Amino acid sequence: MIEARELTKRYGDKTVVDRLSFTVKPGEVTGFLGPNGAGKSTTMRMVLGLDAPTAGRVTVNGRAYAGHGAPLHEIGALLEAKSVHPGRSAVGHLTALAQTHGIDRKRVDEVIDLAGLGSVAHKRVGAFSLGMGQRLGIAAALLGDPEVVMLDEPVNGLDPEGVLWIRNLLKSLAAEGRAVLLSSHLMSETAQIAEHLIVIGRGRLLADTTVDAFVRATGTGSVKVGSDEAARLQALLAGPDVTVTASDETELLVSGLHAREIGRIALRHGVALHELTPLGASLEEAFMDLTTDELEYRSAPADGRSAR
Numbered sequence: 001m002i003e004a005r006e007l008t009k010r011y012g013d014k015t016v017v018d019r020l021s022f023t024v025k026p027g028e029v030t031g032f033l034g035p036n037g038a039g040k041s042t043t044m045r046m047v048l049g050l051d052a053p054t055a056g057r058v059t060v061n062g063r064a065y066a067g068h069g070a071p072l073h074e075i076g077a078l079l080e081a082k083s084v085h086p087g088r089s090a091v092g093h094l095t096a097l098a099q100t101h102g103i104d105r106k107r108v109d110e111v112i113d114l115a116g117l118g119s120v121a122h123k124r125v126g127a128f129s130l131g132m133g134q135r136l137g138i139a140a141a142l143l144g145d146p147e148v149v150m151l152d153e154p155v156n157g158l159d160p161e162g163v164l165w166i167r168n169l170l171k172s173l174a175a176e177g178r179a180v181l182l183s184s185h186l187m188s189e190t191a192q193i194a195e196h197l198i199v200i201g202r203g204r205l206l207a208d209t210t211v212d213a214f215v216r217a218t219g220t221g222s223v224k225v226g227s228d229e230a231a232r233l234q235a236l237l238a239g240p241d242v243t244v245t246a247s248d249e250t251e252l253l254v255s256g257l258h259a260r261e262i263g264r265i266a267l268r269h270g271v272a273l274h275e276l277t278p279l280g281a282s283l284e285e286a287f288m289d290l291t292t293d294e295l296e297y298r299s300a301p302a303d304g305r306s307a308r
């Protein structure tokens with residue numbers, strides 16, 4: 001478990017992390033989201049004691065990181081995948097790390113397999129692709145079989161197979177009861193991995209919620225349904241967590257049910273549909289709406305006007 005309370009970091013007169021409080025709970029993946037420069041990496045560095053907070057505190061399993069005698073068993077982290085000596089092999093790098101904690105060689109082989117690095121285990125890390133470097137960083141994070149896993153933008157630079165691998169790996173780590181925190185600036189990607197979301201902008205907490213609640217609150221999980229029997233269908237779809245609004249006599253906006261479930265209910269009752277459109281693509285837009293006033297680096301509008 002990671003617990004941040006009123007965590008604050010200032011550089012000169014700039015407040016980069018601003019009284020941030022949140023909890024990363026065991027047994028689930030928590031997405032840590034924010035636009036570029038929001039303060040995600042700084043927060044993660046404070047979790048690991050690499051930066052000292054200006055005020056407030058953050059603990060890992062009840063203690064500050066530096067207070068743990070064997071921190072690799074408490075939290076495994078990937079912050080900067082390339083912070084590995086390029087002349088070392090993957091096995092060499094992991095073995096050196098393992099020795100700092102008395103972890104046996106068998107565990108090194110296990111994490112190499114887990115990360116899919118078996119065929120390059122003895123190659124120089126300097127020759128690794130970005131994706132292989134990410135995999136090595138994740139192998140290192142898992143070496144101590146930690147209760148907490150924290151990864152900064154782990155999906156960056158990975159091919160689709162790598163992305164799928166990370167997604168399944170993180171879900172299985174959470175299913176084993178670990179607390180998993182992963183940072184990203186992509187809402188749609190995060191929503192596919194995480195159950196919980198912590199969203200920050202300019203160092204401040206903007207949302208601390210479940211992915212489901214975020215999707216429901218923003219209406220991004222809605223499905224547009226067209227039918228000549230819209231009123232009858234509206235009654236058939238009603239349920240405790242379902243919201244159905246009628247746009248007109250032939251069109252409904254449904255949230256709380258997937259398109260597939262709506263299609264099945266309609267079929268079961270012989271209601272013909274002429275449209276069934278999930279509106280999920282706007283998840284990224286909802287995230288942008290939430291963070292738009294909090295952007296540290298904003299792109300200039302396409303017409304060349306100044307952004308501010």
Ligand SMILES: Nc1ncnc2c1ncn2[C@@H]1O[C@H](COP(=O)(O)OP(=O)(O)OP(=O)(O)O)[C@@H](O)[C@H]1O
Binds near residue numbers: 011016034039040296
């Ligand atoms: N050592 C430092 N000295 C001064 N300013 C810093 C320092 N480290 C970070 N910052 C500033 O703190 C802000 C937050 O940076 P941080 O890297 O934590 O954001 P981030 O959310 O991880 O962004 P990104 O998604 O781009 O990695 C930025 O404005 C950055 O310039």
